[in-house]
Amino acid sequence: MNVDLNEINSRLTGPDAAAVKASLERWSLVAKPLKSLGALEDLVTRIAGITGEARFDIGKRALVVMCADNGVIAQGVTQTDESITALVAADLAKGCSSANLMARVARADVIPVDVGVKYPPDAPGLISRRIAAGTRDFTSGPAMTREQALRAIGVGIETARECREKGYRLIATGEMGIGNTTTSAAVAAVLLGCEPRGITGRGAGLSDEGLKRKIAAIEKGIAVNRPDADDALDVLAKLGGFDIAAMAGLFIGGALERLPVVIDGVISAVGALAARRLCPGCAFAMIPSHMSAEPAARRIFGELGLEPVIRAGMRLGEGTGALCLFPLLDMAMALYDGLVFSDIGMEAYTPQS
Ligand SMILES: O=C(O)c1ccc[n+]([C@@H]2O[C@H](COP(=O)([O-])O)[C@@H](O)[C@H]2O)c1
Numbered sequence: 001m002n003v004d005l006n007e008i009n010s011r012l013t014g015p016d017a018a019a020v021k022a023s024l025e026r027w028s029l030v031a032k033p034l035k036s037l038g039a040l041e042d043l044v045t046r047i048a049g050i051t052g053e054a055r056f057d058i059g060k061r062a063l064v065v066m067c068a069d070n071g072v073i074a075q076g077v078t079q080t081d082e083s084i085t086a087l088v089a090a091d092l093a094k095g096c097s098s099a100n101l102m103a104r105v106a107r108a109d110v111i112p113v114d115v116g117v118k119y120p121p122d123a124p125g126l127i128s129r130r131i132a133a134g135t136r137d138f139t140s141g142p143a144m145t146r147e148q149a150l151r152a153i154g155v156g157i158e159t160a161r162e163c164r165e166k167g168y169r170l171i172a173t174g175e176m177g178i179g180n181t182t183t184s185a186a187v188a189a190v191l192l193g194c195e196p197r198g199i200t201g202r203g204a205g206l207s208d209e210g211l212k213r214k215i216a217a218i219e220k221g222i223a224v225n226r227p228d229a230d231d232a233l234d235v236l237a238k239l240g241g242f243d244i245a246a247m248a249g250l251f252i253g254g255a256l257e258r259l260p261v262v263i264d265g266v267i268s269a270v271g272a273l274a275a276r277r278l279c280p281g282c283a284f285a286m287i288p289s290h291m292s293a294e295p296a297a298r299r300i301f302g303e304l305g306l307e308p309v310i311r312a313g314m315r316l317g318e319g320t321g322a323l324c325l326f327p328l329l330d331m332a333m334a335l336y337d338g339l340v341f342s343d344i345g346m347e348a349y350t351p352q353s
Pocket residue numbers: 077078079175176177178179180181182202203204205264265266267268292293294314315316317318
């Protein structure tokens with residue numbers, strides 16, 4: 001797919017003001033004090049603005065899990081290795097990983113995509129959109145070429161379009177890739193202009209020594225590659241992963257399709273930040289879910305101006321935090337679609353507080 005980010009950006013027109021207005025009017029009729037569902041009310045109205053419809057159905061929903069490996073794990077920045085990426089990617093395809101179990105509760109389909117697993121498993125159901133067998137170790141040069149980064153973004157954009165064509169009306173982003181909290185912290189440090197040590201965490205589990213190696217690897221990657229902070233594609237190509245780039249594509253593609261895209265943990269949030277830098281017009285289609293325990297998450301959501309409603313200290317990935325938002329949205333929608341004041345013989349009123 002030929003990706004022209006400027007052309008895409010020029011096609012993005014932002015939230016639909018009429019749908020937002022009609023959604024606010026609908027909430028004012030629902031038989032409860034206005035704003036009493038707090039941020040959940042705002043999320044429903046945000047979705048109205050994204051879809052362009054005040055009344056919508058988010059019953060058909062999917063979680064897209066971008067799976068890829070990261071060459072930087074050669075620096076000893078993780079507790080496990082690429083065999084785990086392959087194992088979990090296969091489990092996602094078989095339907096038995098954490099995300100699948102939670103997706104059943106959230107009534108979401110799971111779509112695992114191989115964008116660059118080093119040892120691809122023989123797993124029917126794992127969609128193959130491979131860019132390469134993992135990225136290169138960024139401590140000795142760019143993780144990928146600029147062209148590969150664009151291709152990975154293109155995979156995300158196409159996947160969002162396919163989801164829309166299949167009738168999905170809400171998608172969540174997820175990822176699987178050992179080492180991707182290192183690539184995420186590196187990309188975030190450059191895009192946010194902050195020191196790696198302030199935003200780098202222990203990922204899936206790391207000793208004090210391991211954390212020191214992780215910070216040193218990120219510092220070296222930045223020093224060796226000298227990414228241009230004003231060129232998000234350069235940052236993604238030099239320090240990112242195929243999973244992050246493909247998730248950035250999901251956010252961009254979702255905005256094009258007027259399909260709400262739910263942000264998951266820190267890796268997904270970095271994808272969202274990169275997407276906004278690449279294509280600012282796509283940000284209106286992003287839906288925050290939870291605040292990852294990884295330290296970069298707070299900084300990224302602050303920068304995105306989004307407030308995740310779930311604060312549970314989660315750091316599992318695979319899209320599990322994004323899935324947690326679905327039942328909450330369902331409950332908010334039950335009221336939005338439910339009784340209005342006239343149904344209970346009462347006049348609509350404006351609460352004084
Ligand atoms: O979503 C998060 O915020 C998150 C935080 C820590 C770890 N993870 C998951 O753990 C893996 C990355 O951890 P690591 O230590 O290998 O960089 C990757 O497969 C992610 O799905 C995910």
